[in-house]
Amino acid sequence: MPTIIDGSASATFATPLPLSQGGTGNTSGNVVSSQVADALNATGSAPLFACRGWVNFNGTGTVAIRASGNVSSITDNGTGDYTLNFATAMEDVNYAVSGSVGGSGPGSTDSVVSIHGSAAGLPATTMTTTALRVRTGYGVTAVDYQVVSVAIFR
Secondary structure: OOOEEOOOOEEEOOOOOOHHHOOOOOOEEEOOHHHHHHHOOOOOOOOOOOEEEEEEEEOOOOOEEEEEEOEEEEEEEEOOEEEEEEOOOOOOOOOEEEEEEEOOOOOOOOOEEEEOOOOOOOOOOOEOOOEEEEEEEEOOEEOOOOEEEEEEEO
């Protein structure tokens, strides 16, 4: 079972939160935001927002996930065009996307990961609660890269 914090000041943990991190040694109980921040070694008063999904994958040849969280699979739609499929759906489509690419390729100094359709001449983007389509490349030129990393925040 995943850790669930639902805003009710109660949380359920897959494993007991250690006493050293403000836990009770139980798998459920009341937790305040400062305890969560302390457990994540976060400082400051700004609120914390969780990464709801992330993936690092090989975007060349046979596309393969190296590591991920809440991304169950990737569909290769063509050169520099991928659909990331979420294991657990997002609550809505108002999430933020951040990404990077690495490895050799044309335009590698100004290469980007973008939400599909955000570059001129591409079809409109499709952000759904169950999948996200992204593109890699530069300008309107789609390119496959050896390392593609994407994070989704909500």
